[in-house]
Amino acid sequence: MIDTSTPAVRATGLRKSFRTATGENVVAVDDVDLTIRPGEIVAFLGPNGAGKTTTVDMLLGLTRPDAGTVEVYGMAPAEAVRAGRVSAVMQTGGLLNDFTVAETVRAIAALHGRTDRVDVVLERANLTALAGRRVEACSGGEQQRLKFALALIPDPDLVILDEPTTGMDVGARQEFWQTMRADAALGRTIVFATHYLAEADEFAERTVLMNHGRIVHDAPTTDVRAAYGGRTVTFRPPAEVVGTDGIDAAWLDRVRDALAPLGVTDLEVSAASLEAAFLALTAEIPVDAILEGASR
Numbered sequence: 557m558i559d560t561s562t563p564a565v566r567a568t569g570l571r572k573s574f575r576t577a578t579g580e581n582v583v584a585v586d587d588v589d590l591t592i593r594p595g596e597i598v599a600f601l602g603p604n605g606a607g608k609t610t611t612v613d614m615l616l617g618l619t620r621p622d623a624g625t626v627e628v629y630g631m632a633p634a635e636a637v638r639a640g641r642v643s644a645v646m647q648t649g650g651l652l653n654d655f656t657v658a659e660t661v662r663a664i665a666a667l668h669g670r671t672d673r674v675d676v677v678l679e680r681a682n683l684t685a686l687a688g689r690r691v692e693a694c695s696g697g698e699q700q701r702l703k704f705a706l707a708l709i710p711d712p713d714l715v716i717l718d719e720p721t722t723g724m725d726v727g728a729r730q731e732f733w734q735t736m737r738a739d740a741a742l743g744r745t746i747v748f749a750t751h752y753l754a755e756a757d758e759f760a761e762r763t764v765l766m767n768h769g770r771i772v773h774d775a776p777t778t779d780v781r782a783a784y785g786g787r788t789v790t791f792r793p794p795a796e797v798v799g800t801d802g803i804d805a806a807w808l809d810r811v812r813d814a815l816a817p818l819g820v821t822d823l824e825v826s827a828a829s830l831e832a833a834f835l836a837l838t839a840e841i842p843v844d845a846i847l848e849g850a851s852r
């Protein structure tokens with residue numbers, strides 16, 4: 557299945573701007589260069605508006621770049637999609653509520669001329685037991701797994717997923733990634749956009765951090781973890797300093813003063829959020845601002 561000589565994705569100088577309803581020009585993607593090798597598992601990590609979806613759309617030929625080039629397995633993206641080399645699980649895009657899981661898979665498999673793939677993709681997406689269930693009776697997580705099953709029908713070399721677990725609870729998210737992991741172990745190239753640092757950490761070998769349309773960090777995920785996880789302290793403050801508005805600011809100042817002589821920086825006072833991780837990694841905002849943000 558894997559052709560190792562041609563990159564799965566080669567993008568150079570990608571740019572895309574949009575004009576908003578108020579006539580403002582928004583640069584969504586700003587000079588992005590990216591090469592993804594066959595077999596890699598890559599996370600696009602970044603906050604809202606970072607440019608992840610616009611980048612993904614260009615990789616799939618859904619949006620035409622203003623400048624730059626994209627090749628997927630050496631082809632124009634739309635051609636790669638047509639050839640069944642790449643497919644996607646997008647944030648939007650409906651399933652038909654009245655169909656069952658199996659009917660949905662059979663219908664799309666018929667369109668692809670790949671009815672031979674129905675059973676295998678149901679199994680890969682861990683949906684065999686739910687085959688007779690109507691789509692409207694499936695949970696959000698099950699519906700995303702169904703979209704994943706549909707993406708697998710052409711047996712693509714590359715699967716691109718745009719924030720596939722948004723809105724899922726922790727259990728559903730874990731189940732989704734278990735399914736993905738089992739499939740990726742067979743050698744498929746996987747690129748996914750996410751808000752969740754934990755997802756990149758657990759699943760991706762490589763993390764591409766985006767902010768304001770640019771790639772600000774592109775490294776093995778273990779390096780991202782070291783840059784972030786290695787210098788974070790999380791703790792539970794005493795109940796009396798926690799109010800409805802957050803943690804008492806004067807008390808936080810005392811914590812900061814107490815820890816300063818120990819050389820502690822980037823202290824977090826909430827569960828690790830992507831924003832805090834992202835700020836720590838890109839050092840865009842001073843630590844004080846992170847503390848204030850976390851205490852709100």
Ligand SMILES: Nc1ncnc2c1ncn2[C@@H]1O[C@H](COP(=O)(O)OP(=O)(O)OP(=O)(O)O)[C@@H](O)[C@H]1O
Nearest residue numbers: 574575576582584603604605606607608609610611
């Ligand atoms: N069709 C559009 N028209 C106008 N602006 C757009 C359009 N699509 C995206 N943008 C803007 O481009 C920027 C990047 O958006 P994009 O959806 O690519 O980011 P993202 O990282 O995927 O964010 P999210 O995590 O919220 O999905 C944002 O400022 C967004 O408002």
